[in-house]
Amino acid sequence: xxxxxxxxxxxxxxxxxxxxxxxxxxxxxxxxxxxxxxxxxxxxxxxxxxxxxxxxxxxxxxxxxxxxxxxxxxxxxxxxxxxxxxxxxxxxxxxxxxxxxxxxxxxxxxxxxxxxxxxxxxxxxxxxxxxxxxxxxxxxxxxxxxxxxxxxxxxxxxxxxxxxxxxxxxxxxxxxxxxxxxxxxxxxxxxxxxxxxxxxxxxxxxxxxxxxxxxxxxxxxxxxxxxxxxxxxxxxxxxxxxxxxxxxxxxxxxxxxxxxxxxxxxxxxxxxxxxxxxxxxxxxxxxxxxxxxxxxxxxxxxxxxxxxxxxxxxxxxxxxxxxxxxxxxxxxxxxxxxxxxxxxxxxxxxxxxxxxxxxxxxxxxxxxxxxxxxxxxxxxxxxxxxxxxxxxxxxxxxxxxxxxxxxxxxxxxxxxxxxxxxxxxxxxxxxxxxxxxxxxxxxxxxxxxxxxxxxxxxxxxxxxxxxxxxxxxxxxxxxxxxxxxxxxxxxxxxxxxxxxxxxxxxxxxx
Amino acid sequence: xxxxxxxxxxxxxxxxxxxxxxxxxxxxxxxxxxxxxxxxxxxxxxxxxxxxxxxxxxxxxxxxxxxxxxxxxxxxxxxxxxxxxxxxxxxxxxxxxxxxxxxxxxxxxxxxxxxxxxxxxxxxxxxxxxxxxxxxxxxxxxxxxxxxxxxxxxxxxxxxxxxxxxxxxxxxxxxxxxxxxxxxxxxxxxxxxxxxxxxxxxxxxxxxxxxxxxxxxxxxxxxxxxxxxxxxxxxxxxxxxxxxxxxxxxxxxxxxxxxxxxxxxxxxxxxxxxxxxxxxxxxxxxxxxxxxxxxxxxxxxxxxxxxxxxxxxxxxxxxxxxxxxxxxxxxxxxxxxxxxxxxxxxxxxxxxxxxxxxxxxxxxxxxxxxxxxxx
Numbered sequence: 001x002x003x004x005x006x007x008x009x010x011x012x013x014x015x016x017x018x019x020x021x022x023x024x025x026x027x028x029x030x031x032x033x034x035x036x037x038x039x040x041x042x043x044x045x046x047x048x049x050x051x052x053x054x055x056x057x058x059x060x061x062x063x064x065x066x067x068x069x070x071x072x073x074x075x076x077x078x079x080x081x082x083x084x085x086x087x088x089x090x091x092x093x094x095x096x097x098x099x100x101x102x103x104x105x106x107x108x109x110x111x112x113x114x115x116x117x118x119x120x121x122x123x124x125x126x127x128x129x130x131x132x133x134x135x136x137x138x139x140x141x142x143x144x145x146x147x148x149x150x151x152x153x154x155x156x157x158x159x160x161x162x163x164x165x166x167x168x169x170x171x172x173x174x175x176x177x178x179x180x181x182x183x184x185x186x187x188x189x190x191x192x193x194x195x196x197x198x199x200x201x202x203x204x205x206x207x208x209x210x211x212x213x214x215x216x217x218x219x220x221x222x223x224x225x226x227x228x229x230x231x232x233x234x235x236x237x238x239x240x241x242x243x244x245x246x247x248x249x250x251x252x253x254x255x256x257x258x259x260x261x262x263x264x265x266x267x268x269x270x271x272x273x274x275x276x277x278x279x280x281x282x283x284x285x286x287x288x289x290x291x292x293x294x295x296x297x298x299x300x301x302x303x304x305x306x307x308x309x310x311x312x313x314x315x316x317x318x319x320x321x322x323x324x325x326x327x328x329x330x331x332x333x334x335x336x337x338x339x340x341x342x343x344x345x346x347x348x349x350x351x352x353x354x355x356x357x358x359x360x361x362x363x364x365x366x367x368x369x370x371x372x373x374x375x376x377x378x379x380x381x382x383x384x385x386x387x388x389x390x391x392x393x394x395x396x397x398x399x400x401x402x403x404x405x406x407x408x409x410x411x412x413x414x415x416x417x418x419x420x421x422x423x424x425x426x427x428x429x430x431x432x433x434x435x436x437x438x439x440x441x442x443x444x445x446x447x448x449x450x451x452x453x454x455x456x457x458x459x460x461x462x463x464x465x466x467x468x469x470x471x472x473x474x475x476x477x478x479x480x481x482x483x484x485x486x487x488x489x490x491x492x493x494x495x496x497x498x499x500x501x502x503x504x505x506x507x508x509x510x
Numbered sequence: 511x512x513x514x515x516x517x518x519x520x521x522x523x524x525x526x527x528x529x530x531x532x533x534x535x536x537x538x539x540x541x542x543x544x545x546x547x548x549x550x551x552x553x554x555x556x557x558x559x560x561x562x563x564x565x566x567x568x569x570x571x572x573x574x575x576x577x578x579x580x581x582x583x584x585x586x587x588x589x590x591x592x593x594x595x596x597x598x599x600x601x602x603x604x605x606x607x608x609x610x611x612x613x614x615x616x617x618x619x620x621x622x623x624x625x626x627x628x629x630x631x632x633x634x635x636x637x638x639x640x641x642x643x644x645x646x647x648x649x650x651x652x653x654x655x656x657x658x659x660x661x662x663x664x665x666x667x668x669x670x671x672x673x674x675x676x677x678x679x680x681x682x683x684x685x686x687x688x689x690x691x692x693x694x695x696x697x698x699x700x701x702x703x704x705x706x707x708x709x710x711x712x713x714x715x716x717x718x719x720x721x722x723x724x725x726x727x728x729x730x731x732x733x734x735x736x737x738x739x740x741x742x743x744x745x746x747x748x749x750x751x752x753x754x755x756x757x758x759x760x761x762x763x764x765x766x767x768x769x770x771x772x773x774x775x776x777x778x779x780x781x782x783x784x785x786x787x788x789x790x791x792x793x794x795x796x797x798x799x800x801x802x803x804x805x806x807x808x809x810x811x812x813x814x815x816x817x818x819x820x821x822x823x824x825x826x827x828x829x830x831x832x833x834x835x836x837x838x839x840x841x842x843x844x845x846x847x848x849x850x851x852x853x854x855x856x857x858x859x860x861x862x863x864x865x866x867x868x869x870x871x872x873x874x875x876x877x878x879x880x881x882x883x884x885x
Contacts, residue, residue, distance in 0.1 A: 017875040061875070310758065331761030342759060351753040362749065363760045371742040 006032045007069070008165060008196055009054070009085075014063035016049055023049040025220040026063070031165065036187060036197045038211035040204075040240055042296050042463060046220040047200045048090075051167045054198075055087040056080040078107070086158025087167040092150055096143030101125055103142055104157050128159055132186055148179035155186070166190065167198045172206060174272075184210050202240070202297055204233045204502050216240055219435070233502035234495065237295060238465070252490070256473070257286025260321055260457035261307075261426050267315035268299070268306045276302035278481035280316070284426065284457045289448065291472025292461045292483075295501050299481035300461045301343065304430045307459070308340045309333040321425055334363050339423020341415055343431040349415040352404035356396050357385035359403050359414050363422050392417040392447070409440025416447055427451065430461045445471060465497060479503045542862040543812055543819070547826065550855030557850055563843055571840065572833035582832055584718035588790065590821075590828030592617070592799065594727040595782035596806025597813060597820040598734050599655075603775045604815040605738055606767060607751040612658060612673030613779040614803025615680030616651040620783025622684060623650035625692070625702055625794040628709035628787070636708040643709055644726075644784050651780015652773045654680065659772030663765035669772070677803065688796045700796035711789035723785030730778055731817040737774070738817075747771055779803070808856045827852060 011029040015022070024046045031037050039047045052058050054065065056074040064071050067083050074080050077087070094103050101122045110116050122138035129135045134152045136145070142153060151171065158166055168187075172180045187197050187210055199210060207214055207228075214231055216224035216239045224239040261284040270276030276299040284290040294300055305311035307318060309330040318325045320336055328336075342348035350359050361381055364370050370377050370384070385399050394413045396406055403411055412432070419427060429448065433441040448471060452458055462468050468475055469492060476486040477500035484500050555565030576582050596613040603610035610616075623646040631639050658676060661667040688700045695703055711721040738744035749757045750767045757764055786799060805827060812826075813819030834848030 017878050019871055019874045022878055308759070309761070329761065330759060331763075334761050340759065347753070347755050348759050349756060351749055351756050353752045354749065358745065358749075362756065365742050365745055365749075365760070365762070374741050374743060376740060376742055376745060 006034075008033050008067065010066040010069075011050070011054065012064050012066065014050060014053060014060045014065070016046075016053060016058060017061050018049075022220050024053070024060070027217070027220075027222055029215055029222070031196050031198060032213075033196060034191055034194050035212040036191050036199055036210055038207040038214045039198055039200045039217065040202065040207055040214055040236060041217035042202055042240060045217040045240075047217055048169055050217070051087065051169060051198065051200060054080070055085060055167060081158075081161045081163070084162060084164040085167065086161060086163030086165070088151065088154045088158065088169065088171055090169045090171075090173060092154050094142045094150060094153060097141065099139050099141055100136055100145075100153050100156075101138040103153055104138075104160050108161070125156060125160065128156060132159065132189060133182070134159075134186060147174045148176065148182075151175070151179075151183070164195045165198070166195070167200070169200045170202075171199070172201070172203070180206075202295065204236050204240075204295065207231075207236060208233055233504070234498040237498050237501050238494075240295070256288045257455060257457075258321075259283045259285050261459065262319040263307075263316070264319070265316035266303070266306065266313060266318065268302045268311055269314050270299070270302055276481055277306065280478075280481070280483050282476055282483060282486065284459050286457050287452060287455045288473045289452050289458045289460050289471050291468035291475045291489075292459070292478050293465055293468040293475055293497055293501060294463065294478035296463045298478045300430065300463075300478055302481075303478070304340070304342075304428055304461055307333075307428055308338065331366075334422055335366075337423060337425035339419030339421075339427040341412075341419050341427070341429040341432045343434060345412055345415050350403050350411060352411075353402055355400045355402055356389065356394065356406070356414060357381055357399040360385045360388055360418050363418060388417040388421070392420075393443075407440075409436050409443070412436060412440060412444060416444060420447070420451065423456070425457065427456060427458045428461070429458060431463065432460070433462075433464065433467060465494065465501070469494065469497065477501055542866065543814065543823070543859060546812070546858035546862050547855050549858040550851060553854040553858075554847065554851040557847065558843060561843055563841060568837055568841065568843065572837045575836040575840070576829060576833040580715065581718050582836070584715050584720035586825065586828040586832045587724050588719040588721065588828075589831045590824040591721075591724045591727045591785050591789070592782040592802050593805055593809055593824035593827050594731060594821050595778050595785065596802050597809035597824050598731060598806075598817060599775045599779035599782075600806045600810035601813060601815040601817070601820050602734050602738070602778060603771055604810055605751050606747045606771045607754075608659075608662075608768060608771055608775075609670040610655065610658070610673050610772065610775045610779075611670055611807065612655065612676045612680075612776075612803070613782075613806045614800070615673075615677030616654045616776040616779035617782045617786075617799070617803060618677075618680040618684050619654040619776075620647035620651035620780025621787045621794055621798075622687060622783070623647050623780070624784045624787050625705060628705035629692075629703065631706075631709070633708075639706075639709040640711065640788065643788055644781065647780045647784035647787075648777040649780070651783065652777035655776015655779070656769055656773040658776075659769035662772075663768045669768070673772075681797075684794070685796060688794060692794065694793075702794040704793050705788065709788055710792055711785065719790065721785070721789040723789040726781065726785060728821065730781060731821050734774075734778070735817040743770065779806070805852065808852065808859075812855065812859050826855075 007030055009031040011027060014024050014027045016024040027050055039051070041047045049058065053060050054074065056076045056079050065074060066072070072083065074083065080087070095106070101118060104125055105121050125138045134156055136149055136152050136156065142150060145153070151174065155166070171183060175183060187199070191197060201207060208231070211228050213225070213227050214236065215222060216236065218240065263283070264281050266277055266280040267275060268277035278299070280303065282290065292300060302311055306313050309328050309332065313327050320338065323336065325333060325336060346352055351362065361370055370381050382399060388394070389396060389399065392413045394417065395410050403414060406414070416432070432444050432448070436444065448458060448460070460468060460471055469489065472489050474486055474488050475492050475497065476483045477497060478484070479500065480503065484505055487496070551569065555569065558565040558568050576586060596617060599613040599616065600610055624643040627643045627646045628639065631642065654676065658669050658673045661672050662669040685700070688702060692702045694701055711723050714720045714722050714724060738748060746757070746762050746767055749760070749762060750764045754764055782802065787794060791798060809820055809823040809827060813823040830848055830851050834845065834851065837843055838845040838847065
């Protein structure tokens with residue numbers, strides 16, 4: 001197995017910078033002949049960037065790529081194809097108004113003086129499809145084919161170009177379970193012929209089903225590289241999302257106030273019209289942190305958006321202190337006293353090109369204390385902002401400094417400060433410490449605990465298992481849109497929550 | 511048509527991206543337009559060399575002629591007046607990251623409204639006539655613009671294309687009006703009668719073409735500034751322009767903002783119709799001032815979508831026009847050199863955005879690398 005000739009691709013020290021972030025930080029990776037390598041990681045862990053580098057879409061800022069032991073530079077996807085690397089993107093790169101055969105042969109130049117014989121090419125494609133169990137009518141228009149078949153066309157495109165390494169970026173996201181099974185059959189078959197597959201995903205069950213070896217990425221770094229035989233879903237979940245358990249001292253509350261938020265049988269549809277949140281019920285009481293754990297992409301985002309009036313509720317109810325909040329718009333949710341710390345602060349929580357003061361009033365532009373007859377009351381805005389900057393220890397050169405000039409931790413403090421003012425009734429915090437350093441993380445945690453002790457109701461949604469476990473009073477685990485179990489935090493163990501995150505409800509005793 | 515649509519959208523996306531990152535801290539932000547103007551003039555000088563003229567003498571003459579007498583100096587500002595307004599029309603919408611390419615059409619609608627009011631009002635005191643003409647032009651331009659904002663809000667139409675196309679509709683309306691219902695009594699040319707002299711905007715400096723419209727344009731520029739930076743409406747406009755996702759989370763109705771921005775932006779361009787008809791032409795002529803909409807786009811970019819910058823950029827364009835006209839009258843250089851100069855200045859301004867982007871990207875990368883080295 002360790003034969004050097006067996007290694008097809010080596011990535012060594014690959015580093016890629018994007019404005020303000022390091023997408024890939026000295027990544028080392030090996031791909032062997034005849035294996036399926038799963039590249040596992042949460043959204044934003046750097047999986048796709050890394051594969052785009054291997055496929056020639058981006059150039060790495062540092063590091064080198066070796067193919068068959070020889071260092072190479074991959075300038076373009078065309079170049080990658082010449083090395084036998086094909087990539088199936090999450091969003092297909094097909095021309096809908098062209099036929100299958102036209103799509104497959106697009107970009108391949110016939111040899112000099114040779115005429116394009118479409119029937120011959122079609123036959124070749126059909127044979128190729130039959131060989132791999134990817135049957136498709138070569139003359140069908142791509143736009144009229146179902147998504148699963150379109151993916152087949154993408155794969156045929158790569159195979160037609162003699163790919164021996166296939167990179168698949170979350171290929172099952174668009175497939176039905178039956179189509180997924182069929183895809184996995186193909187992957188196994190392809191591998192057994194001595195080829196290799198890199199399978200990008202954040203779904204643990206798929207990894208366990210299809211991969212031979214698993215490389216886990218987190219925050220642009222490799223955090224684990226294990227054989228499937230040695231892996232378990234729990235272990236992978238831990239690698240993917242977890243840090244070591246944080247030490248947080250909080251008073252164990254024994255009694256809570258009245259119920260603030262009541263969610264009853266909530267159903268929310270996701271982007272593709274599938275049920276993202278499915279018959280979900282829970283309550284959050286005054287002076288309580290209710291934590292929702294789970295691997296990202298299990299409906300947490302949709303749940304938070306529905307609570308904040310940003311996504312339609314198709315069934316069920318959201319009740320805030322006795323008032324119906326189901327399908328109210330974002331403004332009335334804010335005016336009813338719901339604060340929201342979004343997962344992506346730069347995209348959803350801040351206007352980074354505006355000043356600190358302007359960001360602090362982003363949800364108070366209707367408040368008569370800041371606006372009189374349509375005029376901004378600058379003095380009030382400045383003094384309130386100054387107060388918040390002091391209270392939350394926001395490190396900023398001035399109130400007029402643009403938020404984008406602040407560090408990530410201080411940016412998040414701006415969001416937290418503002419939402420604490422807004423969220424008099426309830427605070428919804430989604431991944432409140434994502435991407436923050438240790439100091440800032442501790443600060444955010446201490447604010448959440450302080451507010452809880454002062455009687456605020458807090459809903460914490462996080463994929464950081466340790467964060468949920470150490471902060472929450474009760475923990476619910478979300479899996480495929482459902483809340484699997486709600487456990488009081490004193491009774492919760494990492495093992496149980498970890499299994500629940502992987503969708504295992506009871507101990508598996510084989 | 512689909513192809514064209516896509517092309518425009520790609521262009522638009524890249525400009526949007528650029529505008530989103532337009533606010534740069536750093537001292538040379540203020541100087542970038544100056545560099546661009548200098549480079550633009552140098553490049554145009556090169557063209558003059560090809561025409562066998564010495565650019566140094568040409569530029570020397572251009573400036574000395576422009577400042578030779580009060581008439582020419584005043585004319586610079588008279589020419590700048592409508593450009594300030596169309597520049598504001600573009601720049602104001604820019605602040606909401608909306609593209610109002612239709613200032614030309616809004617200008618024409620404003621011109622129609624003011625000429626209709628002036629011709630039909632009869633004998634009323636001048637200030638009332640002027641006031642009504644002003645209001646009519648603002649409303650006509652504003653409604654014409656608001657329609658674009660509405661199409662975007664209601665149907666998610668591409669405001670870039672809709673506003674651009676709306677200009678052609680406005681041109682068709684003018685063509686129709688000056689050939690039949692509003693055609694001059696003599697019936698000779700496609701233009702209206704001269705409007706009564708009590709609806710003429712008074713001169714700011716006697717015996718020149720400079721009129722009080724210039725002051726109106728300055729007031730409008732101040733107004734645009736005040737709206738954007740002193741009112742909650744302006745706050746919402748800028749917020750929508752800088753991060754539409756975050757404003758959605760903050761419960762700001764961006765569709766309403768689209769309509770309001772286009773209403774105001776169109777009104778600014780409509781008022782240019784008032785200053786041109788009542789201040790300069792004193793009638794409506796088919797196809798007059800056909801380029802001030804397009805020049806407004808350039809002026810807004812050159813002025814960094816800031817009202818003060820737009821006023822300065824418009825005056826610069828006024829200077830190029832007056833000076834350019836004078837040198838073409840006194841030398842062998844064709845008048846198209848004015849467009850060449852304007853074009854080169856614009857080109858270098860856009861290039862400077864590109865260079866600024868590159869520099870920020872490199873700086874950010876360096877910072878990250880240093881940050882990691884410390885770790």
